[in-house]
Amino acid sequence: MSMTQELLKARTSLENNLRELLGVPVFLIEMDAFALPCGCGGVTINTRGLQLDDLEVFEEHILKYLTDTATSLDIEPSFLFARLIPGTAEIASINARVLCNSCYMDFGRGSGKQPRPDIYIMRFDRRK
Amino acid sequence: MKLYVPHIGHFEGLEELLAGSDNIYAVYMAGSPEYVGTGRTNLSTPKLDEIAQQTEYAHSKGVKMEIVLNSSCMGGQHLTPEGYRAIDWYFDKLNSIGIDSITVADPYLVEMLAKDYDMDVVVSVLSFVDTPQKAEFYEQLGATTIVVDPAVNRHFDKLEAIKDTVSCKLKLLVNEACLYQCPFRYAHFNFFSHANGPGPKPNVLDDYYYYKCLSLRIKDPQQIIKSPWIRPEDLKEYKHITDTFKIGGRTHFVNWILNNVEAYANERYDGNLMDLLDSIKDLKDTFYIPNRELDGAIEQWKKCDKVCHKCGYCKRLAEKVIHTYSGSGEDIRKIPLGSIGDRI
Numbered sequence: 001m002s003m004t005q006e007l008l009k010a011r012t013s014l015e016n017n018l019r020e021l022l023g024v025p026v027f028l029i030e031m032d033a034f035a036l037p038c039g040c041g042g043v044t045i046n047t048r049g050l051q052l053d054d055l056e057v058f059e060e061h062i063l064k065y066l067t068d069t070a071t072s073l074d075i076e077p078s079f080l081f082a083r084l085i086p087g088t089a090e091i092a093s094i095n096a097r098v099l100c101n102s103c104y105m106d107f108g109r110g111s112g113k114q115p116r117p118d119i120y121i122m123r124f125d126r127r128k
Numbered sequence: 129m130k131l132y133v134p135h136i137g138h139f140e141g142l143e144e145l146l147a148g149s150d151n152i153y154a155v156y157m158a159g160s161p162e163y164v165g166t167g168r169t170n171l172s173t174p175k176l177d178e179i180a181q182q183t184e185y186a187h188s189k190g191v192k193m194e195i196v197l198n199s200s201c202m203g204g205q206h207l208t209p210e211g212y213r214a215i216d217w218y219f220d221k222l223n224s225i226g227i228d229s230i231t232v233a234d235p236y237l238v239e240m241l242a243k244d245y246d247m248d249v250v251v252s253v254l255s256f257v258d259t260p261q262k263a264e265f266y267e268q269l270g271a272t273t274i275v276v277d278p279a280v281n282r283h284f285d286k287l288e289a290i291k292d293t294v295s296c297k298l299k300l301l302v303n304e305a306c307l308y309q310c311p312f313r314y315a316h317f318n319f320f321s322h323a324n325g326p327g328p329k330p331n332v333l334d335d336y337y338y339y340k341c342l343s344l345r346i347k348d349p350q351q352i353i354k355s356p357w358i359r360p361e362d363l364k365e366y367k368h369i370t371d372t373f374k375i376g377g378r379t380h381f382v383n384w385i386l387n388n389v390e391a392y393a394n395e396r397y398d399g400n401l402m403d404l405l406d407s408i409k410d411l412k413d414t415f416y417i418p419n420r421e422l423d424g425a426i427e428q429w430k431k432c433d434k435v436c437h438k439c440g441y442c443k444r445l446a447e448k449v450i451h452t453y454s455g456s457g458e459d460i461r462k463i464p465l466g467s468i469g470d471r472i
Contacts, residue, residue, distance in 0.1 A: 049346030
């Protein structure tokens, strides 16, 4: 399967899972694979209709779905997070990111689920 | 019937648009944001020479040209000596080009245009004219045409009162599809006006209002039905108010615009209503609403007193007709809304 076919399949599967879980036609408007100059890479999934309380209540399930999505795309699910519109309950995207050393240090220094107002961490695997 | 049709702003787009339909009475596009911004996002910012070339071309095809300068907030810049001079200079240039009409939202610009220029003065939907009293004020300021706030598209008593009160022309925006009684309306258009105006431009994280707008509909799809769009089939119910209708959609591809023109010109559309709606285009791959299944709904809306919690008509209608798409590409299915659920 080509990368785009993989992404299409993963987007549909994740969307269906979230809809079934939440009982709302949550819309995954776009799923993008990304590679950053710093060395980070992964996928970002732009969401519409997904909110922070959905995440807080169903985090265990959503984390599993996102882990499965990342794994299906051969992305190590070591850093999974949602990006919020700061000060609101709106989730702009959910992300699976393999951190470069520099970005790992940035996030590694922080603690808790929200190191920044726009980041809600679902999973952060600390390196030894 | 006179259809005002959005134009994305470059010459090739205009050629394609006018080649695609004989039902276009006028096209409208944004001007240059260096002078007065606009309350919507734009795909282009045509300079004066481009506007002149396109105006000449439109006129050669018998089509009128309207420039939209409907910033809902200019931060007071238009009231400064420098701001006034810049806007006055720009209006003068547009007048010389032969622009037929200018749409503005600020009452000051309405009066300024009416006093000093020959172009028709159109009051934007972003002036939020929703009562006969407001319409009267704008007419006194010199408005040639008022585009009525779509929020009252289904308040026939108000539309008729506005019609009876003023002698200027009225225009109805048919497919904006903003939320009915949207709480973000003023803030969102003010944000757009600054983002698409002379500057300084805000470096924003996200368009919060748009995210929220889509979220509300996803959580509660009846909001799509309540939104005061006018279906092509229902234009006949408005012809005692006006014969002039405006299609929204300056940021869409020409084929999307032409599909709308055909639907409204023929007063019929057999596809997904979502295809026609402007502001929620991102949800057209989420919701399927067979337009023809909404035949007759206008009869309820004509007598509706908008007390939704007592009535429930739109909620029932949404449950009956709205489907959600599941999957993607060729493997796409339509699922009735009821099976997805509604937490409201």
